[in-house]
Amino acid sequence: xRIRSILIVSFIFSFLSCSNEDITYEPVPQPLEIxxxxxxxxxxxxxxxxxxxxxxxxxxxxxxxxDTILSSNNTQACASxxxxxxxxxxxxxxxxxxxxxxxxxxxxxxxxLAWNYNERFNWDGTALSLERxxxxxxxNPIELHSNWDNVISRLQLDSxxxxxxxxxxxxxxxxxxxxxxxxxxxxxxxISANSKFDRYSLGEATLTPQELNGLDVxxxxxxxxxxxxHGNPNNPLWTDNLFHNNGLDSAFTDLGLGSTTGDPNDxxxxxxxSLRNLAYTAPYMxxxxxxxLDEVINHYSEGLQNSSTIDPLMKQISxxxxxxxxxxxxxxxxxxxxxSDPSFINNSEFxx
Numbered sequence: 001x002r003i004r005s006i007l008i009v010s011f012i013f014s015f016l017s018c019s020n021e022d023i024t025y026e027p028v029p030q031p032l033e034i035x036x037x038x039x040x041x042x043x044x045x046x047x048x049x050x051x052x053x054x055x056x057x058x059x060x061x062x063x064x065x066x067d068t069i070l071s072s073n074n075t076q077a078c079a080s081x082x083x084x085x086x087x088x089x090x091x092x093x094x095x096x097x098x099x100x101x102x103x104x105x106x107x108x109x110x111x112x113l114a115w116n117y118n119e120r121f122n123w124d125g126t127a128l129s130l131e132r133x134x135x136x137x138x139x140n141p142i143e144l145h146s147n148w149d150n151v152i153s154r155l156q157l158d159s160x161x162x163x164x165x166x167x168x169x170x171x172x173x174x175x176x177x178x179x180x181x182x183x184x185x186x187x188x189x190x191i192s193a194n195s196k197f198d199r200y201s202l203g204e205a206t207l208t209p210q211e212l213n214g215l216d217v218x219x220x221x222x223x224x225x226x227x228x229x230h231g232n233p234n235n236p237l238w239t240d241n242l243f244h245n246n247g248l249d250s251a252f253t254d255l256g257l258g259s260t261t262g263d264p265n266d267x268x269x270x271x272x273x274s275l276r277n278l279a280y281t282a283p284y285m286x287x288x289x290x291x292x293l294d295e296v297i298n299h300y301s302e303g304l305q306n307s308s309t310i311d312p313l314m315k316q317i318s319x320x321x322x323x324x325x326x327x328x329x330x331x332x333x334x335x336x337x338x339x340s341d342p343s344f345i346n347n348s349e350f351x352x
Contacts, residue, residue, distance in 0.1 A: 027054035027168055032114060035193035037201055037236045045114030045188065051131065051181045053188065056168040061186030063164070064179060066352040069154055070138055071098050072146035078137065078183070081107040084350050087277035088190060093288025097142045104254060106288035108273065109281050111192040111344065116241045123270045123286045124260045125243060130187060134180040148176045155179065192276050192344040193236065200338070201233055207338065214335025217328045221315075224300070224332055225322055228313045229272045238275040238339055244311040245269045247304035247321075248285060256286065258309075268309050279340035293336065297329050 030053045032045055047053060064070065065078045081095040082088040088110035095107045105123055113121075119129050127133035137143040138151055155161045155174045162172040169178050199205035207215070217224040219232060229246070231238050243257045245268040252258075258267035270286045284290040290299065301324040304310075304317050316322050324332065344350075 025167060025170070027056045027170070029053065030055040030058055032188060032191065035191060035198075037193050037198045038115070038191075041234050041236055042115060046117060046119065047114065047188070048129070048131070051184060053185055054168060056164070057182050057185040058189055060164045060168045061182035061184065064183050065186055069158070070146065070151055071144040072150065073098055076144060078134075079352065081137075081143070082110050084347075084352075085280070085345055087111060087192070087280040087345055088350075089281045091282070093283050095143075097140070098145050099142075101142050103140075103142045105286055106283065108271075109277060110187055111190045111276065112237055112274065113190065114188040115237055118241055120241070120243075120271070124256045125271060126260050130184040131177075131180045134183040134187075135176065152176060152179070190344075190350060192341045194343045195276065195339050195341040197233075197335075197338040198236065198341070201236075208334070210331050210334045211338050212335075213328075214331035214333065217324065217332045218335055223322065223324065223328060225313075225315065226300070226332075229311075230275050239272045241271065243269040243271050244313065245307065245309045246300075247306070247310050247314045247317060248289070248299070250305040250307050252307070254287065265309060268307060269311075275336060276339050277341055277344065278336055280345055293333055294329070297324070297332055301329065 032053060034045070068074045068077045070077060076098050081090045083090065090107040094103045094105060096102050108123060113130055121127040121130060121133040127136065138146050138148060152174050161174060165174050165178060166172040168182060196205055200207050218226045229240055229244055231240060249268065252268045255267045257269040258264060278293055282291060284296050290296050300321050302321045304314055304321045306317050310317060
């Protein structure tokens, strides 16, 4: 993988040094490297027909993802709120934009995005594709606070980007659509599938008795009852990518999916995040209200708040939650931590 990347980069720089404008170049296909744990359990990733994965597109998308040129004052990039070391999320409850203003939502981690089959992204499902998801932060007044016309102008005048777009898309005329396509290509390569539990599922690792009991707590309807929204060992995504009101509040200051659909029945519903990489993605929930995994477990155990749209899956709402014992809480936490993947946050292919 690394040798191939070096060869591609070497070719790109050779191309950039050539003055012959008549040279035509076909981008090199770079299909996603699908891990065995995925190919054994789930179907193929979602790759748009009009945005196939190429080596040049991924390289361009990576450069854009880490480049502060997308912000109005050249101080922040996508990676400012989606740090590789934190599984591409942020360490604060909500992220701060270029003007020092904090938003209202926790930065969602970015991995295994190509397997979100309903193609609804963000906490509230506003973006209907990964390409569209990459559009909004640029013009969001609390985030990068720029506008696409200015961004495209700056990219077009840059010494490198026109040729890099030509390599990736066979045109040096830069557009918003091509920019977000490149970013989406890079984001689809962010695959996490090498946790301890993944290796256990493949027969390459063993779980401790505590971790195994935690898995039992996770799966049992009379205990944790977690699997309805977050899947089971046959679903290595560890999320259903659907929207649920999980009993955080009895009244809503943030309507979540309801603000997107306009349906009051969707108020307070947010997309279920993956349980992968919880060791790196604190704080938790759509507003980052919980600093620790223990607080999250306590919420489902005894902290549920009733409301008109609470999900029927929160079956123990009358008693405030599933009422786990302290031992079961500790075991559940131990299991959940086996879903974290240190090789993902240390993968040099995903670093700046």
